[in-house]
Amino acid sequence: MKVIEAKGLSKRFKEVLAVDNVSFEVQEGEIFGLLGPNGAGKSTTIRMLTTLTRPTSGTALVAGYDISKEPSRVREKIGLVSEKTILYDRLTAMENLMFFARLNGMDKKRARKRCLELLEMVDMLKWKDTMVGKFSTGMRQRINVIRALLHDPKIIFLDEPTLGLDPQTTRTIREFIRKINSEGRTVILTTHIMTEADMLSDRIAIIDHGKIIALDTPKNLKRMLKESSDEVLDIEIPNMNGKITEELEAFDCVRKVSSRSPEEIRIIMNCDNPVAFITDFLSKRSLHIRAIRTVEPTLEDVFIKLTGHEMRDQEVKKARFVRRRMHS
Numbered sequence: 001m002k003v004i005e006a007k008g009l010s011k012r013f014k015e016v017l018a019v020d021n022v023s024f025e026v027q028e029g030e031i032f033g034l035l036g037p038n039g040a041g042k043s044t045t046i047r048m049l050t051t052l053t054r055p056t057s058g059t060a061l062v063a064g065y066d067i068s069k070e071p072s073r074v075r076e077k078i079g080l081v082s083e084k085t086i087l088y089d090r091l092t093a094m095e096n097l098m099f100f101a102r103l104n105g106m107d108k109k110r111a112r113k114r115c116l117e118l119l120e121m122v123d124m125l126k127w128k129d130t131m132v133g134k135f136s137t138g139m140r141q142r143i144n145v146i147r148a149l150l151h152d153p154k155i156i157f158l159d160e161p162t163l164g165l166d167p168q169t170t171r172t173i174r175e176f177i178r179k180i181n182s183e184g185r186t187v188i189l190t191t192h193i194m195t196e197a198d199m200l201s202d203r204i205a206i207i208d209h210g211k212i213i214a215l216d217t218p219k220n221l222k223r224m225l226k227e228s229s230d231e232v233l234d235i236e237i238p239n240m241n242g243k244i245t246e247e248l249e250a251f252d253c254v255r256k257v258s259s260r261s262p263e264e265i266r267i268i269m270n271c272d273n274p275v276a277f278i279t280d281f282l283s284k285r286s287l288h289i290r291a292i293r294t295v296e297p298t299l300e301d302v303f304i305k306l307t308g309h310e311m312r313d314q315e316v317k318k319a320r321f322v323r324r325r326m327h328s
């Protein structure tokens, strides 16, 4: 059964078309990942589906209700975890949760029981009477996540749920996402982390510049690359020189070269004999090969193949742009 049906959703902010005619469906019980670089339009898509912002055009049904015509019905059925969520620093974990539970219209006794239950689920019971202002980012995020579950919604939206968290908390949050899903909830998750989308999602929509450029299971997305007979090779070159990326990319059979470290490149290519090709290329330039490996394609490779650029490229460019603006 479909629990989300987005039809031609678009959102324009003045000259920026943040979301461009996006359509997709999410089935009940799925973990559905929206994967894309910073600024791709993931948060804006989630904000429209959770009724926080109105689409410029198009619409969506969430739990059977139209996001534009019946927003309060939609809000009853969903939970949202976003980085913009506010917790009150001078209230304890329990007081924060009770405050939001009461806002949701729960009676005191039921609210208390539910808060304790949820605190226990994320291993935060012992911190229930501590002020949230004293919590680490990871502890706050656990409270944020359970806050969205207070009214027991069947559809949960998580916008970059592990952003800025330490590895241990990241693991806890990911396990928790699997747990709430295994209890029958549908999860819609945005992330710019390929491995996170890969390990959690039943299906993934890859978003770039506001458009969905691919939508399938992680396995099928990766198979797409395999079946295209593209090869992905990692090559260690101890005496690397900076020009080889450009030189290699000038060949028709080379799709993309990316740097993995100062001494290692990853190359996606479609040549008759890729290893012979690369060995010949490097030996002509007196470059040595320390190791060469064929690698199973990852979602990163799928993204590169589809867009012709790395997800990180854009993030680096964006960071540089922000820094330049800050210093100008």
Ligand SMILES: Nc1ncnc2c1ncn2[C@@H]1O[C@H](COP(=O)(O)OP(=O)(O)OP(=O)(O)O)[C@@H](O)[C@H]1O
Pocket: 013, 016, 017, 018, 019, 036, 037, 038, 039, 040, 041, 042, 043, 044, 045
């Ligand atoms: N309120 C707003 N006003 C103007 N532009 C906006 C607004 N919200 C988002 N944008 C722009 O819309 C585009 C998509 O942003 P969005 O936040 O949806 O991307 P994202 O994929 O979630 O990335 P990020 O992780 O960086 O938030 C970006 O170019 C962003 O600058």
